[in-house]
Amino acid sequence: MPDLPNVEAYDEVRMRLAPNPNGPWHLGSARMPAVIGTYKEMYDGWMLCRFDDTDPETKRPDLDAYDEILDAIDYLGFEPDEVVKASDRVETYYDYARDLIDEGGAYTCSCSGETFSELKNDAEACPHREKDAETTHEEFEAMIDGEYAAGEMVLRVRTDIEHKNPALRDWVAFRMVDTPHPREEASEYRCWPMLDFQSGIDDHLFGITHIIRGIDLQDSAKRQGFVYDYFDWEYPEVLHWGHVQIDAYDVQMSTSTIKELVDSGELDGWDDPRAPTVASLRRRGIRGEAIVAAMTELGTSTSNVDLAMSSVYAKNRELIDDESDRAFFVRDGVEKTVLGGPDVGEPPIHPDHEDRGNRSIPVGGAVLVEPEDVPPNGKRVWLKGLGPVRHTRDAFEFTGEDLDIVREEGVDVVHWVPADENVPLRLRTMEGDETGHAEPGLADYDTDDVVQFERIGFARVDDHADEETVAYFAHP
RNA sequence: GCUCCGUUGGUGUAGUCCGGCCAAUCAUCUUGCCCUCUCACGGCAAGGACCAGGGUUCGAAUCCCUGACGGAGCACCA
CATH class of the missing domain: 3.90.800.10 (Glutamyl-tRNA Synthetase; Domain 3)
Structure with missing residues (x-):
């Protein structure tokens, strides 16, 4: 990120997040803590989280949103040094208004x-x-x-x-x-300050040195400048950034739009994988760090920017690939009897870490593979961690050949699960749910564990229900 | 209508203040190859941009002008 302007002029860089608690955060909101929090770390500064909740009607605060927002900030990896609510400070704004009247x-x-x-x-x-x-x-x-x-x-x-x-x-x-x-x-107040007044007074009282806000507030500094002049205060350094749009989403990134879709049931909630929200990415097992890295890369230009989700995915993959266990998940499995071969398949838990050992997947006489992975009759395929089989009529006949057939003869390596002993699984993705069966060991993972379904992608284990396990797809 | 602001490859970004070292950086992306019992990871290679037109200059992505395009404000919203 670029340096903040005029940092030398201040003893300490002091910034603030000024969220409106009118709902949980969409992804655009995450830019504020990501960038401001990162600046705080860069300059060893100080950060306030001030809820600008001075409109009880049009932008009516949602009582749950205060904690949800603090929770989102925590997930992104930051901690405000102080948290205040403008609605607790109304008397202060009145006092300064009285002074302003005195000043003419x-x-x-x-x-x-x-x-x-x-x-x-x-x-x-x-x-x-x-x-x-x-x-x-x-x-x-x-x-x-x-x-x-x-x-x-x-x-x-x-x-x-x-x-x-x-x-x-x-x-x-x-x-x-x-x-x-x-x-x-x-609840007793009827006379409420407007944002420009409230925010202007608070920024001064909290000693804010650097303000970063959206271009929609481009005129605020000039407006507030009149109040600062009356009081003979110095206005902080101010930066404006444009709006962020995110590709990959059909849903418009606005609190009110998402709220409507959630209320009408079109989205299952704020953490529906199709929702462009912080809660959604979190449920998909994407690290807050990845979001922060992608957001800070956008910089602070005043023009509108498009954030590519692939950028978030790339950052996240970097964080989780090394530590995520591998697992098999077969979508819409086709059952094939297996004739001969070992009783158990033993693919590695992680290909780069032999020391982590191998999984143990019983064959049990028949397996499920994805329809596209079934070779034409008479052709072979390599069941990963188990061995080579030839497709004959409705069965897979173990051939006992060497791995060289994969290297030299182009035999495909595919994932599989036992037809009997497996874990029914629903994978929730941005494009809808996929159902299928995962290898038996998946039952041992806890909620929040992230695994990589080989040849599919990373997913977070969400819940083990009686009838099926639910996982959320993160990205390939 | 009035007032601000912006425009570098598909995306983001560096460079623009102080013109030459920029036939333009890095990341992501796409493609090909290598590695591999995953279409992940890793390695190699390739692809792709200075909004347009004038001007100043020996020389412009960088300075000036005009235009186009895009965004924001002119709320008793934040």
Whole structure:
């Protein structure tokens, strides 16, 4: 990752994650802790996790999301030095608003949004702009006391009504919200700060030195700059990055879209393998580290980027290949009687580590192989770890030949499982479920263990139910 | 409409500030070969890019202008 700007000017690099707890994280959200957490490590800095939960209505917080997000950060391998919720800090925002009014930096306004918007677009002040501080104080206290309904009164920051960028003209700092906040502790507040005010105040109070945020907040620094000027504060260094899109997913990466699909049952949950979420990758056995590595490689450019899942897979494969045991899983098995040969197949647990020993798979007189692996009649195939067989009518006849037939005669090596003694398994993938049978030893793996199904790919063991074992496919 | 920002191979990225060492880095990807009782891992090789047009200059991916394309903001959302 590129160096952060102007690091020398600060004693310590202090950054913050500012998630909105309105749902579990999609993969795009993971970029924030991945990059900011990595910078924290690079500079031996400090990191705050601040839940920006100041909208009880439109972006209504989901009470479970607070912990789910902290859990996701932990899975990615980072730990915030401090965790706060903006909804616990409302009194602080009120205090700074009062100071701002004293400085002449804010006024209460009862224009409708529409009315004000028209005036603003013409660079014209509304009649409330010249209100004296005393009246503003009275009306702001009335806002705090909940004496107005939503839409009746706001507190605006007095910026520059003729600023050439209309986005910066006298923006709203506080508004009324009728809907109570879902958190018990914050449910009495009706006067809520807007993001630009809340975030601007907090960034200063927590001594944040470097802010990284999305291009959707490109104007925030300039907006907040007016408040910083009134208070004579220094604005932190700020970087903006573009949106991340991820190939390989049909589902749009947005909290609200995923929420709808989960609610309607089209997705089995936030960790459905088809969902572009942190929980989904986690259930598939993909390491948080792999996500972080792929995310940090994207850098922090302001243009929108496409993250290729193959990049995440490549990082993850690097992490797990050496330690993942090998196993056989036969999809849609075709049964073949085996005539002759050993009673037990003994493929290695890991081809690169003889010391880990071999698996022991009983043949039991018949095996299952995948339909595509059944050779034409009269042709041979090598059952991995067991030996060579010739397909004759409906049976596999053991031929006893040497391994050289694989090396020199191009006989294919295929995986197999006993027809009787095996583990029925459902492999959940992004393209849907695959059913089949795994070798008997798979029953001994615990939930969360990751194995490589030879010639198929890596998968995480999810659950051993009575009727079948469930595993989640990670990647080839 | 107003205001910002961006554009290097399929994807991401380095280089752009301080023009030449860039016929452009690294990773991923694709293909071929080698290794291999896996189509994994490993090894080798190949493929593929400076948005366009002008200008400045001995020399431009890098500087200037114009245009195209893409993105963002102008919310009592975050």
